[in-house]
Amino acid sequence: MMKLMELIQARYNHLSKGQQKVARYLLKNPREFALHSAKEIGEQSGISETTVIRFCYAIGLSGYSELQKTVRDQIVFEKSSLTSYYSSKLELMDEPRFFEQVMGKDSQFIQETIMRINEADFHKAIDRLASAEQVYICGLRSSFPIANWLAFSLGIVRKNVQLIRRDTDDVLSMISGMTSGSVLIALSFHRYMKETLHIAEIAKSKEACIIGITDSPVAPIRDVADILLPLHSAEISTLDIAPALISFINAIVAGVTIKNKANFEKRKEDYDRINSEGFFFS
Template structure:
């Protein structure tokens, strides 16, 4: 099993100090590869014993095996974009290329399903349903997903706002948040400091923070009330896109069922408006 998957599997059973070691190992593999357990402990602010116990918690024989595994699996990884392309080149010679790619996406969704905690999902739906205002945040590579979620969630409940850092005073937006607010923050590798900082400030305002990211160890986990890890075979939003949108669709579906009466009333109002000037009917087939 890969080290990253091993850490994720055992993460919930680790002590608070060991979780700090786990995060450091995945974020700073070069330091782990060249430093002793004592030095790593000093960098993190934990004891050498804690670092070694972390290794045992993963089923490793000790720190030497952790270093060896880190060098092999983390230190020499290619960039996520290169990995993405390589995984597709492997399918190039297979028949029905598009079918192979889409089947990979299906497997990614299946892996994401295994990672989602149903209790957390139900809690998130409840929070999204009863919130006075829902804010959606996703920057750079996560912006398209945030925009889609803002639009779709806005169809099934009122007062959903997409945070646009380039066009609004974020501090003013944050100052309007309170314990009746929910922030959905989408944060994928490479993790933007701005997203994490906004999530932190939102919690300071007593807002409920739902994080959607690619790892239980992602930096935003420290500032979220509930976190949903989206599976990706590499650190890239490209391969995570299908499962990300599938999960966001599950959030929208959950709220639409929870707020059935409001959704139906909104649909009736929408359909009663004269919108002929907006749409053109397609030509009928002869």
């Protein structure tokens, strides 16, 4: 049976506006669907009970009972992504040149990601990042190492790039400095952190442009993103999507470099003039 998230992604664009609202509410609040009736879901979300039931039919299920069972089996009580990651690698254990098998899978994920990226949205993101007054980057838990790398890389090619560090920064103070000339890049992957969405919502209220980098076109960050860049990974494990994600981030940094060539050249000159003898070996 096709995974519920894959099923929703495949049929999302063919759903009515009301049914799309049900889909987004489901991905944000799966436990509510596991525990409550269609009528109660409608009351909680401001969607009619009829729309909730029609949503079930629209994604190919027999009704709300089947949706509820699927949510319980596949989302609420699902094995951890780490278990999924381990299982997929266990299958390759007896293959010759194990490292080649794993890296080959990574290469396959990258190729699949390339085919699914919307080029127009990619260029919109590059334009906003090249012209922004400030760029803020937010990624929590498993997304934080990627956010850190993006902030470092982007900070080399343009100025005013800040990584939001929840453990040491006054996040509200940082967000209060955002304006309509600011851009927030929000990295959000399954299992989606509510705090990432909350930070994006506050940034949105400051009229900042929100660029969402995620693993699904119907991920919760969709609700606030001005530009959504979903990598469409069928793999739940964040570990498996990391190689494609890092490659995609490299493409973003390269795009900003080319788009803002004059500023990059100036930044490179300033960087080269710094006496670095005390920092690096010759």
